Structures are given as C-alpha cells and as structure tokens.
Amino acid sequence: MSSLLPSHLIADPAAGLPPERLLGIIRFQTEIAKVGLDLSVVIERVALLAQILTGGSGAAVELAEGEEMVYRAASGIAERQLGLRLARQGSLSGLCVEQGVPLRCEDSETDARVDREACRSVGLRSMIVVPLRHGDLTVGVLKVLSAQPAAFQDADLLTLELISEVVASALVHATRYSAQVETARDLFLRATRDSLTGLGNRALFYDRLHQGLKLARRHGHSLGIVLVDMDGLKRINDEHGHQAGDAALRILAERLRALTRESDTLARLGGDEFGILLAAVKDPAAARDFAFKLADLVQGTFSFDGMPFDLSASVGAVVFPEDGGEVEALLHQADLAMYEMKRARATMRAAKIR
Known part of the structure; x- marks a missing residue:
C-alpha cells in the first residue's frame, strides 16, 4: 500500500x-x-x-x-x-x-x-x-x-x-x-531509436515482439524472428578505433534495411547485434533460407578513411509457433542458430588457412 x-x-x-x-x-x-x-x-x-x-x-x-x-x-x-x-x-x-x-x-x-x-x-x-x-x-x-x-x-x-x-x-x-x-x-x-544507425532499438524490438506474438496467437499466424551478429567488430575497434567500428555498424544497418520489407521490424539490439521480425513467413525452412540469403547479401567490403574493410554477419532464424511459444525460448533458439552459423564459418576459414 x-x-x-x-x-x-x-x-x-x-x-x-x-x-x-x-x-x-x-x-x-x-x-x-x-x-x-x-x-x-x-x-x-x-x-x-x-x-x-x-x-x-x-x-x-x-x-x-x-x-x-x-x-x-x-x-x-x-x-x-x-x-x-x-x-x-x-x-x-x-x-x-x-x-x-x-x-x-x-x-x-x-x-x-x-x-x-x-x-x-x-x-x-x-x-x-x-x-x-x-x-x-x-x-x-x-x-x-x-x-x-x-x-x-x-x-x-x-x-x-x-x-x-x-x-x-x-x-x-x-x-x-x-x-x-x-x-x-x-x-x-x-x-525507441538507436542514435548510431537510426534503426529501432532493443526496446522497440521487444515491444513489437510481444505485440507480434499476441496477434499471432490470436489469429493463428506465424512470426519469424531473425538475429544478426556482425563478425569482427571487436577486431575493427581494437585495430582501427571505434569510429571505424561505428562506420561498419552503420553500413551493416543500411544493408539490412535494404533487404527487409516495410512490414518487417528491423532494430539494433545493442553492440554488434541486430534483430528482425518477419511479419509473415511460411515455415522454419523458409526462415532459415532467408537467414542464409541475408548472410550472403550483407557480406562484402566497405571503405572508411581510405581503408578497405571486410564486412560479414552471422544470422539465425526461428518461427513461432514451430520453434517455440514464448519470447525467451524463441530468442534462445535463434541465438543457437546464429552461433552455429558463426562456428561453421570459423571452421571454414580455419580450413582455408591450413
């Protein structure tokens, strides 16, 4: 009282x-x-x-x-x-x-x-x-x-x-x-805005996620959740300074924005992590295909202060209700999928070096 x-x-x-x-x-x-x-x-x-x-x-x-x-x-x-x-x-x-x-x-x-x-x-x-x-x-x-x-x-x-x-x-x-x-x-x-990239922030993402799940349950719709983790941000920051790292984050945000629809929600969740809510997705296989396509399309070089930098990201995707029914379970599964892609890429790079 x-x-x-x-x-x-x-x-x-x-x-x-x-x-x-x-x-x-x-x-x-x-x-x-x-x-x-x-x-x-x-x-x-x-x-x-x-x-x-x-x-x-x-x-x-x-x-x-x-x-x-x-x-x-x-x-x-x-x-x-x-x-x-x-x-x-x-x-x-x-x-x-x-x-x-x-x-x-x-x-x-x-x-x-x-x-x-x-x-x-x-x-x-x-x-x-x-x-x-x-x-x-x-x-x-x-x-x-x-x-x-x-x-x-x-x-x-x-x-x-x-x-x-x-x-x-x-x-x-x-x-x-x-x-x-x-x-x-x-x-x-x-x-609800991220000042560096101009995207929505973590608060907006969770807001839309809660609302999206509520509507999906009510109407029997699916909802796709995609987590994107930029590769190598710490290395860029350590070797070239945070201005170069900020530039990389802005470039990645621009590429992600170009690959998402107006009906989707794209947000920077903090640090090197981004999230996407897919308003309509057919099934988990379609979401995984989108994740691999996204990872391929954002990959490439960019220039900052006259220097070329490589840019890539690891992506994990899940679908409600097939991959889980609650926020924590869905995000956990998306995290696992994202880090599985990151581990697979690291293994491929190590094999090429050998």
Whole structure:
C-alpha cells in the first residue's frame, strides 16, 4: 500500500537519508550526466542504477502511451519484460501517472490496486513507483521492484523521489537535443531509436515482439524472428578505433534495411547485434533460407578513411509457433542458430588457412 511520509521528510526529503545513500544519489547523478543525450541509453542506465541504489530485484522505466504503460527500459527480473504493454487502468503505474504521486505496494498478492497477473509474470511481490514529469505532463514512472514482499523502506521511497527529479531533467535535456521537443510523442520516439544507425532499438524490438506474438496467437499466424551478429567488430575497434567500428555498424544497418520489407521490424539490439521480425513467413525452412540469403547479401567490403574493410554477419532464424511459444525460448533458439552459423564459418576459414 502507499505510504504517507512524515511532514519533516516531505519538507526536506534528504533529511531522512543516511550519508551513504546521499552519496549514492550523487553518484547516480554523475553517472546519468556522463551518459549524454541518447534518451534510450539514459533510461536504460536509470533503470539499472535505480535497482542497484535501492537494492531491489529489478527496476523499470515505464512510459505512458495512450491507455497503456510500456516497459521502455528494464533491469534485473524485469529485463525480460522489456516492451511489455499493460493497461493503465488497473495498474499501480497507471494510478501513479493519474495521481502524480509516489506509490508503494507492500504485497502484490493482496494489493487491490495492482495487476496481479502482470506482477506474477514479472516475478515481483513489492514495489515503489514514482512519477516522471515532463513539464506539466506526467509521461511515465520509475519503478523498483522486489521478489519479496515488503522489501522497501521509507529511505527507498525518498531515494526514488529525489532520483525522479534527476531523471525528469535528463529526459527534458535529451528531448531538447532534438529539434522535435514539443510533444510527449517525441519523447516516446526517441526512447525507441538507436542514435548510431537510426534503426529501432532493443526496446522497440521487444515491444513489437510481444505485440507480434499476441496477434499471432490470436489469429493463428506465424512470426519469424531473425538475429544478426556482425563478425569482427571487436577486431575493427581494437585495430582501427571505434569510429571505424561505428562506420561498419552503420553500413551493416543500411544493408539490412535494404533487404527487409516495410512490414518487417528491423532494430539494433545493442553492440554488434541486430534483430528482425518477419511479419509473415511460411515455415522454419523458409526462415532459415532467408537467414542464409541475408548472410550472403550483407557480406562484402566497405571503405572508411581510405581503408578497405571486410564486412560479414552471422544470422539465425526461428518461427513461432514451430520453434517455440514464448519470447525467451524463441530468442534462445535463434541465438543457437546464429552461433552455429558463426562456428561453421570459423571452421571454414580455419580450413582455408591450413
């Protein structure tokens, strides 16, 4: 249940925190300042640092999009729920946005304000939710959660309240960096874009994956999931610098974009990994054929700073429902297929050298 703090703590929140927690908040502020102006990176770091600072089992930044709350960044036990959409009505996060005040749940099994089934799917029993305000609009919430009931104290609630001001300021600065800063929609768009390649990011990919699986189950359709891992990025970075590595990632993104349809979802998942959701695919054999074709077509050289570089990628593909019914199982199978291609290519290169 939500707690009302003593009046002296409301007047001066920092008065209720021990020195080591205040130092933690200062370090939090410093880390967020270092991240820069990439909104998706900012909120990913916010979730992780909030979890560490409060000792929670996980944390999430949820944005209010229409009548839904969407996990746009997540850490710990919430990480696998990235992209999850919940109805604002009947959720503690939605209530926090509506009321604009921090809320605390001691036990999701007995708190009537929460979506109990959603809490069970995440694996949480208690949580603190604080609003994130963008001007006069509450655009979302910062939430820390625990697998144990009654895991959070007043100090944790105070900590999140102080952090939320830092996060809100970071959101404002990150969105003002763009020429389009006037609406909440711009905030959501920036939270789902990869600044290096211009593709969707990991949050967008998981969002579309959850939604795609929901529609596929409802209508009896198939859904293809393709994972693409660039070969040799670490070597390029180590030998020629990160500018060359960034150029390679942008070239690979361009080649992947040219080979995917408008109905597909292409995203950079982080580092050297990309993901593609195929809106319509006949069967697993067709998905595997697409993976091999993709690997062949993205392969080739590119030039950076007057130097030629080889570019290639390993690809793995699976299809719902034949290869699995849940997000984790499907991604695991796609990973296995991708690394099988990578191992096969390494074996071929070694054989040629001999």
